[in-house]
Amino acid sequence: MSDFEHALNSYLDELLSFARSKINNPQLAADAVQDSLLKALRKRDTLRDESRLRSWLYQILRNTIHDLHRKSKRSLMETTDPDTIATQEEMEHIACSCIEKLLPALNRDYAYIISELELKQKPLKEVSEHLDITPNNLKVKRHRARRQLKERLEQTCRLCAAHGCLDCDCDSN
Template sequence: MNDEVVSKLLNHREKLLGYVRKRLSSPELAEDVLQESLIKALRAAPDLRDEEKLLPWFYRILNNAIIDVYRRKHIETEHLEPYSEEKDLAITPEDEENLCNCFRELIPTLKPEYGELIEALDLNERDPKKVAEGLGITLNNLKVRRHRARQALRERLEETCRSCAKHGCLDCTCKHN
């Protein structure tokens, strides 16, 4: 029975693969889902009572596998997204040594709420969720405020430090160093 099931399913391979490809963005992922589903079908084939229902039964296996892919993507996105933002913003120890410290003197010249955000989030590395809760705002609102605070600081740096600020403020030649 197993050999018959496999050969019947393989006769429809292109049609089955096309079905999966329409539902998944990656052709490689579609191929993997089809292969895994074929393995599941092979294992469960002895329990199949009516061979005429083979294709509808296999489509159910494929649909479940596709749903599982989307569930995994959702979970990965939900749990890994916060870390990807932090990774992009990470400063290497070498950059930190060369970083211009002019910005520290400019923080008090910003709006008080901007200075407090930069101190809390960027310098003290406090948890954004806790900072947002403390301010009584949403996390999205905090992100907007943080962006505006950084933008204001950048503008102050460009006014004060000129060329070094536009190039990342590395190897600063300002008198404030």
């Protein structure tokens, strides 16, 4: 066993503990550590400063964990039955009709910002000039407007983003 491999081995328990704190499945955590150590072995010539080995290993492990999360999200999307998913156009129509109906319930400025930026898709600069505020200030107000709209949608339409369902009763309000 080379000095480098011995050094890698000395961090094994520490890396495994870190991976387990980020991944709920112990087997996947062990796989992530194994993958990251293999990457480290393959790329050890890119390590410029041996004193930074620990932080270099953690960075490789963080990237590996991030890749795993991305892959799991992608596979989840691929396994979803396409027949049960509304088309993007259908969802936009449903969302737009709900949003338009809820605009009067929002703060007047927020309603205008949502209408102009989100529904009419006007340029940020144009809307900020009309409101006589800076583009950065408009971005802050847009964020607040979206948050207020989201709260209203959750109250009125029982929008469940986590499950992708929409049970809208805007017409009854």
